[in-house]
Amino acid sequence: MRVLIVEDDQETADYICSSLRELGHVFEHVADGKSGFLSALDSDFDVMVIDRMLPGIDGLSLVKSIRSADVATPIIFLSAMDGINDRVDGLEAGADDYLVKPFAFSELSARLTALARRPPMQAEETKLQLADLEVDLIKHTVVRAGITIQVQPREFRLLVFLMRNAERVVTRTMLLEGVWDFHFDPKTNVVETHISRLRNKIDKSFDRQLIHTVRGSGYSMHV
Amino acid sequence: MFKSGRTSLRLSLQFAFLYSVLSAVIFAGAYWFSNYEVRDWLHDQMNSDREILLEIFEENGIDDLVKSVDVMARVNFENARIFQLLGPDGTVLAGNITQIDGEEQREYVSAENVFIIGEHEEEISGYWIIDEKFGQYTLVQGTGNHVIAEVLEALGISLVSGFILIMGIGSFAGVWVGRLTEQRIEAISTTMEEVAEGKLAARIPIDETSNDDLDRVSTSINNTLEKLENLMESQVQISNDIAHDLRTPLQRLRQRLEKMANQQAVDTNEAVIALAQTEDIINTFNALLRIAQIEAGDRRERFRRTDLRDLVINVYDAFEPTAEDAGQQLRLKISDQPLYVLGDSDLLMQLISNLVENALRHTPEGTIISMEASFSNGAPLLCIADTGPGIAREDREKVFRRFYRGEKSRTSGGNGLGLSLCKAIAELHYAELMVSDNQPGVRILVDFPPAAD
Numbered sequence: 001m002r003v004l005i006v007e008d009d010q011e012t013a014d015y016i017c018s019s020l021r022e023l024g025h026v027f028e029h030v031a032d033g034k035s036g037f038l039s040a041l042d043s044d045f046d047v048m049v050i051d052r053m054l055p056g057i058d059g060l061s062l063v064k065s066i067r068s069a070d071v072a073t074p075i076i077f078l079s080a081m082d083g084i085n086d087r088v089d090g091l092e093a094g095a096d097d098y099l100v101k102p103f104a105f106s107e108l109s110a111r112l113t114a115l116a117r118r119p120p121m122q123a124e125e126t127k128l129q130l131a132d133l134e135v136d137l138i139k140h141t142v143v144r145a146g147i148t149i150q151v152q153p154r155e156f157r158l159l160v161f162l163m164r165n166a167e168r169v170v171t172r173t174m175l176l177e178g179v180w181d182f183h184f185d186p187k188t189n190v191v192e193t194h195i196s197r198l199r200n201k202i203d204k205s206f207d208r209q210l211i212h213t214v215r216g217s218g219y220s221m222h223v
Numbered sequence: 224m225f226k227s228g229r230t231s232l233r234l235s236l237q238f239a240f241l242y243s244v245l246s247a248v249i250f251a252g253a254y255w256f257s258n259y260e261v262r263d264w265l266h267d268q269m270n271s272d273r274e275i276l277l278e279i280f281e282e283n284g285i286d287d288l289v290k291s292v293d294v295m296a297r298v299n300f301e302n303a304r305i306f307q308l309l310g311p312d313g314t315v316l317a318g319n320i321t322q323i324d325g326e327e328q329r330e331y332v333s334a335e336n337v338f339i340i341g342e343h344e345e346e347i348s349g350y351w352i353i354d355e356k357f358g359q360y361t362l363v364q365g366t367g368n369h370v371i372a373e374v375l376e377a378l379g380i381s382l383v384s385g386f387i388l389i390m391g392i393g394s395f396a397g398v399w400v401g402r403l404t405e406q407r408i409e410a411i412s413t414t415m416e417e418v419a420e421g422k423l424a425a426r427i428p429i430d431e432t433s434n435d436d437l438d439r440v441s442t443s444i445n446n447t448l449e450k451l452e453n454l455m456e457s458q459v460q461i462s463n464d465i466a467h468d469l470r471t472p473l474q475r476l477r478q479r480l481e482k483m484a485n486q487q488a489v490d491t492n493e494a495v496i497a498l499a500q501t502e503d504i505i506n507t508f509n510a511l512l513r514i515a516q517i518e519a520g521d522r523r524e525r526f527r528r529t530d531l532r533d534l535v536i537n538v539y540d541a542f543e544p545t546a547e548d549a550g551q552q553l554r555l556k557i558s559d560q561p562l563y564v565l566g567d568s569d570l571l572m573q574l575i576s577n578l579v580e581n582a583l584r585h586t587p588e589g590t591i592i593s594m595e596a597s598f599s600n601g602a603p604l605l606c607i608a609d610t611g612p613g614i615a616r617e618d619r620e621k622v623f624r625r626f627y628r629g630e631k632s633r634t635s636g637g638n639g640l641g642l643s644l645c646k647a648i649a650e651l652h653y654a655e656l657m658v659s660d661n662q663p664g665v666r667i668l669v670d671f672p673p674a675a676d
Contacts, residue, residue, distance in 0.1 A: 085525060088525065100509075102501075102505055104498075152540075153540075154540040154541070180537060180540075180541050181537065181568075181569075181572065182541070182572060182573075182576065183569045183572075183573075184513075184569075184572075184573045184576070185506060185509075186541070186576055186580055187580055187584070187641075188542060188545050188580050188583060188584070189545065190541045190542065190545060193544045193545045193548060194541075194544060197544055216495070216498075
């Protein structure tokens, strides 16, 4: 995965870069908006990480400029500003995701992966499949190894979210945002409880486990 | 003098100008009116004189008329009334007029064209003249206009002395009022200086009995100061709260890191705990920032019409399994009709979620927690009630304070910010948050303003 990092804080940038290197990704780091814009136009990245506060052109304007230059590469905003307005501003400017500092690298990594490999929108997507698990998006049915499994509507949404991100790590926060539209952190273990219920239905009676816990990061669905 | 002094001077000048203009208008009006009235009256006098003379002429003949005209010309004050009796051939038979120049048909003749025996009275600038035939004789009568001059002079004197008197009193009153105002403005400015120096408790003294402009301004400044003082106090409170509630976890984190730094090899478990502690600190910090941001009220621009039911159902769906696992019952009751509120759906979701979580966390197994969204008195009403141990009456208002934790709940986790965040969110939406007794348990009502269309 090729990642462009536009971040002026050297320590944060080093942290992101070294972590990406460990994961085997290729990256380019620039420290200001103008270089960021030139790099974004110049080479082909899978995903870009852009800090909101930058010297010269600020992050918000940079994202707007990149988008008006018809570059559709997924962008994730990093910001020290935690407000729903700030998040909405960022997404409206053309960013695909928004992450508030301080963050855990696992969170950034999961979001980068989710963004970079997001397949082009397929209007005709009606079924999701992973091994012997099949989810019909039209009929709202879940079938594993030929056995129909009854799930609650919210469990269905959770399952679909996990299936769409199969083979990748999804964090607790990503699930809260994507499944429940919670843009805050509930103190109760909402995610854990629902995952546990879903597991009981999807995995319990079968040999192969499909929903896996990734320690310190979140969950992942894979064979 | 201060600005107020200049103001009163300017006011005096404006008043003087206005008075002068008004005086001029009154004078012009009086001139026209007295001229008209006096002329009428003088003509009546001449007519009466002439009728008497005509009677004398008709009864006693020309000789008595000649004598009478001479007498009347002589019995005359300031030569204001003038006469001339002309014979059929135009010779002067009697009277004090020697000659009148000018037109034949004359009504008003300037004094310089009228020649009389003796001097013209100084104030007479002209005469009204009437000719009348007495058979073959002609009687010319005239009356000087000095009465008008006298009247106007009197009027002028009254107006000018009135002007002087009023200006005198006015200026005095102006200066007096100005000084009073100046003193009060001085009081306001002194108070503001004190505030600028940091004495936020300073207030402008207000006279309760009067309610003029300055008092109203002062009252509104005082109210603003009151608000400012409260805001500052709450800012100080926030700082203290942060210091208090962040220092302790920071201290724990530091101790752990110090311990780790002294070890030969880093214990991963220690690091995981340190991370979790960091996470807690960040969460507390975020919650504090969020409350501050919400209290600043700048989020209203993004308000959208939201159906409260969708949010309530979403929160119910999220927490229902958790409640079940904990042996509690979460119940949902919602209205059939849409419950529209104008608001920020993310924040409202957090409000509902916090209230439910709070109930879940502070009540034991077997508790029934009900969520109800209804339409009451034309406005959406949200009610979260539990059958738990409840909150003591005296503690009900305290639960909305930052970092407040009831003695019993000290151990049940949370950063003590949940309900004060709820209060801030409710206030942002102009909704009222009320805690009451559910007999048993706690009932929290969120009373929204009437739905927006």
